[in-house]
Amino acid sequence: MTPYRIYSLYSGSTGNAMLIETEQTRILIDAGKNAKALCRALSELSLTPEQLDAIIITHDHRDHTAALP
Numbered sequence: 790m791t792p793y794r795i796y797s798l799y800s801g802s803t804g805n806a807m808l809i810e811t812e813q814t815r816i817l818i819d820a821g822k823n824a825k826a827l828c829r830a831l832s833e834l835s836l837t838p839e840q841l842d843a844i845i846i847t848h849d850h851r852d853h854t855a856a857l858p
Contacts, residue, residue, distance in 0.1 A: 798830035804852050806830060817844045820856035827856040 791811050798806040804821025808831075815836065820827055831837060846854055 796834060799826065802852060804855060806856070808834070808836075814842045815840055817841050819847055819853040820844060821852040822855055824856045824858070 791813075793809060793811045796808040796810070798808055799822060800807075804823075804826065805819045806821055806827060807818040809816045809818065828838060831840075844857075846857075
């Protein structure tokens with residue numbers, strides 16, 4: 790079994806984002822709020838958006854997609 794970590798980057802009515810990370814893979818679940826907030830949250834984990842391997846959007850509401858553009 791591969792060890793993994795789950796980080797709630799932020800959660801609430803204004804935006805949601807969660808990161809699942811293994812030694813080889815980083816998957817972002819949802820990308821709410823805005824790109825600046827997402828980059829700041831990733832930065833707190835010493836990551837950049839370019840280091841993400843995939844983004845999964847659970848559904849098409851702004852609080853889950855706002856940071857995509």
